[in-house]
Amino acid sequence: MTRAKVLLIGLIVLALGGVGYLGFEALGVRGFSAGIAAQSLLVLIVVVWTGSYLFRVVTGQMTYMNQRRRYREVYDAKEREDLEARFDALPEEEQQALLQRLGLDGDDVRADS
Template sequence: MTRAGVLKLGFGLLLAGGLGYWLFQALGLEGFSAGIAAEALLIVVVLVWTSSYLFRVVTGRMTYMQQRRRYRSGYDDLTAQQLQERFDAMTPEQQQALMASIAEEESSQAAD
């Protein structure tokens, strides 16, 4: 969320509190009771919003995390395609030399 979005949200909550106060007064509550009721309603709204945010964090459903997963899966697919194209463009001798080099490297790592 951008700074402007946060400011708009804060201003909206301030307005909602004021409107809630007038609404509770119109429903018959006196000034002090209307203020407490409006404040309680805003606290419930903020707690529900915060808990929904925490739920998204815990389950990994945040926008950034979803974008990152999509990027990585796309990048991995693209990389595999590019590697396959480069391998196919090699001569059979170069392919065999590469495969021998990989096998040699794997065997040296297994020996360590």
């Protein structure tokens, strides 16, 4: 999140406090009671917002984590394709020698693909 967005969110929360105060006064709540009600509403909003953030952290549903997960899936698929292409480009004897060094036979490798 950029600094501009953080400042904008701060201004929105500040404006919500003022609108809440005016709203409670319009509903007939006067003076300190309207201020306390507006502050209580803002505290509730901040607690719910923070709780949703913590829930996303605990469940691993953060934007950065999702981006990393998607990137890793694409990277692994590309890397596998590249390795398979390099393996297929090897002569048959080198393929067999490599598979023997790895303790595999040709049928195991082709079955996994």
